[in-house]
Amino acid sequence: MSPTATDRAVALAGAFARWLPEQRWFAGKHRSIEAVTPVSAVPLGDVQPRLDHLVVEVRYATGEPERYQLLVGWRTALPEKLEHARIGTVGSHVGFAGLWDDELADLLLGALAGGEQHGGLVFRPEPGATITRGLPSRVVEVEQSNSSVVFDEESILKLFRRPTPGANPDVELNRALRRVGCPHVAPLLGEIGGELSGAAVSYGMLSAYAANSADGWAMATASVRDLFAEGDLKADEVGGDFAAEAHRLGAAVAAVHTDLVTALGSGQRDADGHAELSAAMIGRLADAVRTVPELARYAARLGAEFTAVADLTAPYPIQRIHGDLHLGQALRTPTGWLLIDFEGEPVKPLAERVRSDSPLRDVAGMLRSFDYAAEHLLVGEGADHQLEYRAQEWAARNRSAFTAGYTEAAGQDPGRHRTLLRAYELDKAVYEVVYEARHRPAWRWIPLRSIARMLGFEVPPPGDLPSA
Amino acid sequence: MSETTLRRPPEAGRTGPDDGRPDIDDGSYVTADGQVSHPVPDDFRSARSLPADPHWFKRAVFYEVLVRAFNDSSADGCGDLRGLTAKLDYLSWLGVDCLWLPPFYASPLRDGGYDISDFYQVLPEFGTVEDFVLLLDEAHQRGIRVITDLVMNHTSEAHPWFQESRRNPDGDYGDFYVWSDADERYPQARIIFVDTEESNWTFDPVRRQFYWHRFFSHQPDLNYDNPRVQEEMLSVLRFWLNLGIDGFRLDAVPYLFERDDTNCENLPETHAFLRSVRKVVEDEYPGRVLLAEANQWPTDVVEYFGDPDVGGDECHMAFHFPLMPRIFMAVRRESRFPISEIMAQTPAIPSGCQWGIFLRNHDELTLEMVSDEERDYMYGEYAKDPRMRANIGIRRRLAPLLDNDRDQLELFTAMLLSLPGSPILYYGDEIGMGDNIWLGDRDAVRTPMQWTPDRNAGFSQANPGRLYLPTIMDPIYGYQAINVESQLNSSSSLLHWTRRMIEIRKRHPAFALGDFHDLGGSNPSVLSYLREYRGHAEEGDESSPEIHDVVLCVNNLSRFPQPIELNLRQWEGWAPIELSGLVPFPPIGELPYLLTLPGHGFFWFQISPRDEVTS
Ligand SMILES: Nc1ncnc2c1ncn2[C@@H]1O[C@H](COP(=O)(O)OP(=O)(O)OP(=O)(O)O)[C@@H](O)[C@H]1O
């Protein structure tokens, strides 16, 4: 076996280039890889099976290189059940995706529990956290930009696949919220941190696992399905009504916002700040119209809405926020709602994601999500006015229940800042149109319809008209 | 004031021929010197007893039956004890282990018999104490136990104790009730029947004082601070236990005592008295049970089990009230969280105790243990017609509540038989009987049992006009369509299905005795749980073999088919066997276990080590 972790990583470089594009979290699937080189390689323990912690740089034929965190396990023989995790062979050893191996996953837990240090890696348990070891583990198999391992029903370790210099907002905000005893987050148990090219970086976080939970998107869409199955009942008449849940969710989001202020303070956005925000929205709109021509007919009105933000003169409160809030980021547990994944909008640079912003951005994100939940079943179904009408009834009912819950808990109605809230919502919808056009073109009708509806245009049908 | 007033000592001609005592079926009477005299057990034969099994109630399937509604042997239009006795073979065939009879004592019947005017007499239209002993004897012969309600908190105002108490404040019964010159004491005690009562105090024009009552004003509360009241109640208990009864459902237990500056519920004095009742049962009648009716949160109800260090020293069982409305809510919302929530809030109970769980009973589906918002929701979903509502609840039977949907009926019953606790079936629900919301109060769900498609549903030979309540006759739920006889003849009927499920439940001690573990899962519409029992096949019997019984229950609360991935890593290498057909399913591997369920479908699996499946 090669003497150092770096040697082993270098020896696997070719295999990485084949293996990476098959991974869910790998962003460069459509780019051609030129080379994969280790930036950092740290062996975690020296008994068999081994685990190497790597950061590799992936260089492409064109464009910026990317860095990824990998955990490579080594065994002389790969058991049948780990065969799917194989990366490649070096000498008499097989390198494989180490997270799938119970024993190696537990090794990470042990390092966290013991507050160990390896090379540039620092495993830090949170003060007072209990970390239970020796549990069976499983890798979460959902569409995810990171990788998570669940340890039985106790804890969940999320490894950030794209380490970025600077404090990770997910860790930072969860830590702050745990400190003030916020009941709406999964308690943080520990962090894997370290240094990368001279800057502090976060590699992963361990949180308490919400064993009996389901996410808000699954709950909301079950409700919508129930509504669509009823002949002609209204959204408030069907058994699967979600409004009570939406109300509690609104209260939970407001409580998290309040706790974030308690923990990390708040500030104000002045006229300059509004001008900047307005300019950013207008800039994003201009880009979006170039990418999705269907936006053009709304562009003037959208522009007017965004320009109105620049006219706001009164200072508005800003604070740390979630930044990427939608129904999928909320987990319903038997004791209430939890919010997860405080990383902010993934496409934005870190510096932007950790900036204070208006909590209205989060509210707008959730409001958009209700529209999505209501309309996603219509996608590709052709026009059905009855269903479309009822979908909107569902969305309206749950948006207002969410807002009412938020208002009750926050003591203030987010809707009172109408200009700003609308702008955030429209800005989000514009972002969604672009995202959908790139990834799920049939779904772009959801945000397009919302934009038309909000601006008072005739609402287009939820799908492309059949070509003549 | 009811017309049932004090009876004088029976005339000479009606006294027993040799002992000079009054006819025993006349129950209690007031002697010339104002003493209330009660019969003693020796006046009667006792029923044969069943083997003393201290844990029988933990595994029993209960069946609530209203004597009035089950079977009329005397052609007077009203069911009776002998009629019920004649149907024991049916109940034994169904798999019932214990009957719960709501009160059958003498009563003016202004509160369904919960207003007792003589604890020592059977309501004449139901029969006699001897008929009751016969019922017990025949039931025990079939291995069926019988419990009944004991209303300890209050009596009817027609009870001789109350009549003496109001007449003679300084007499022996003067302190049997809670009297006061003013109606202001205990202001923190809530009024339970909010739609009929304005105060917990009512002025008595005879004694010219106010008396305390937590329920109706015709049900004065007994004064448990008086040791004689406690003794009298223990005598009542001993009387029936001597005859062979297997236990009591203690009605309205939280309210026995009153104290200033409290809400007069769950007081320490009440618990102390219950411990003394339990001690009598333990010392003198081992194997008989006390079942508490305390409509409270599970965290408060567990207090009624008593000290966990000794396995419980108050009641053996208690109803789990909040679970039932949440089962309904969960299925309508297609979300497991209403159930998961309440199960997560249900504390562990002492080792010698068990919950009693039910879907429906003779009362309305009570909504006291849900929030206002949830109550509105339940009304909206299950009681759209205001006639379906009563007090704080819904007066409907299971089948009409579920639109007579067979899949849902099965799903609900499967959950009743597999969630932690001893299930209590309500008479008629095993055949999917309907209700009659045009009948007043709670009578909607108390109509005659439907035995056959013949006249009066086979319930009575009386002229139909004389029935205590009309039979159900609508085309869907009427006795022509829904009756025991036709369901017995069809192996696919709800009745046969229910019987099979009870049978399966009994084959697996995990259902009754196992730990409960909610498995969660990413699909909110699916409720899955494991029940796991490790111990002796006969709990408490060290000589019976050691077993490890694991049952997996998966319930689709949605009307649509649903997939579910279960985390069963702990059972890797074990294999599920579906319990209704004993079909082996693929073994559990390292990956999440994938199942798909039809709309409102459910599975019960036994989980066995793989070698046991293949052999
Ligand atoms: N504390 C927790 N308890 C239970 N499940 C959790 C917990 N945290 C996260 N999950 C589940 O793990 C999955 C991934 O979580 P998360 O959203 O944090 O990952 P992510 O990689 O940041 O996702 P994305 O790519 O969408 O940003 C989600 O499906 C979520 O339901």
Ligand SMILES: [Mg+2]
């Ligand atoms: Mg009769």
